[in-house]
Amino acid sequence: MQTVFIKTPLGIAKISGDKEGVSIISITEGEELSKKIPIALKIAVQQLKEYFEGSRTVFDFKLNPQGTLFQQKVWKALLDIPYGKTISYLELSKKLGDVKAIRAVASANGKNPLWIVVPCHRVIGSDGSLTGYAGGLWRKKWLLDYENPVKQESLF
Incomplete structure (x- = not known):
């Protein structure tokens, strides 16, 4: 599982996932922004940036949430x-x-x-x-x- 921290207008977002898809996107406090983005998370990071720029309304990267x-x-x-x-x-x-x-x-x-x-x-x-x-x-x-x-x- 790889993790990246990016800045958003609502705080720092934590994105975690692997080749199976993104498992976690959450808002966090006090984390340092990532300098490198893992390959498995690049599309998710790009699409979240596009969302906050106003150019994306639908996400199409692979999801892998864990739950019942x-x-x-x-x-x-x-x-x-x-x-x-x-x-x-x-x-x-x-x-x-x-x-x-x-x-x-x-x-x-x-x-x-x-x-x-x-x-x-x-x-x-x-x-x-x-x-x-x-x-x-x-x-x-x-x-x-x-x-x-x-x-x-x-x-x-």
């Missing part, structure tokens, strides 16, 4: 949430076929190891509230605002 079958199912469903859109935990539970699994879905969402790429930040409360986010609610708000900026309407 249920977590994997939830994370896969998160990949279907389009850029700039949100879904509620309840809607996500319904989409997965069990409205009663809302707490389990929320828990799996919170354990998502692939920050931004598997867009758990696009899941909100049924009332539109920004509930729970491992990276901090201010980052969730930033990401949602970044992906769906409010357009100023013209008066004329």
Whole structure:
């Protein structure tokens, strides 16, 4: 497993993976930025930079997150949430076929190891509230605002 630390507008991102794919993308504090990028992580680093530059809305590098079958199912469903859109935990539970699994879905969402790429930040409360986010609610708000900026309407 190789790891690289890169600067983003939201802090330092830790990216870990190998030839099987990227397993972890998380936000971290106090790490030194990497001087070299391992070959196995170059595409992920490039695509994250493009995302923050505003030129990428979809990621297509190989993912290899580690989790239970249920977590994997939830994370896969998160990949279907389009850029700039949100879904509620309840809607996500319904989409997965069990409205009663809302707490389990929320828990799996919170354990998502692939920050931004598997867009758990696009899941909100049924009332539109920004509930729970491992990276901090201010980052969730930033990401949602970044992906769906409010357009100023013209008066004329």
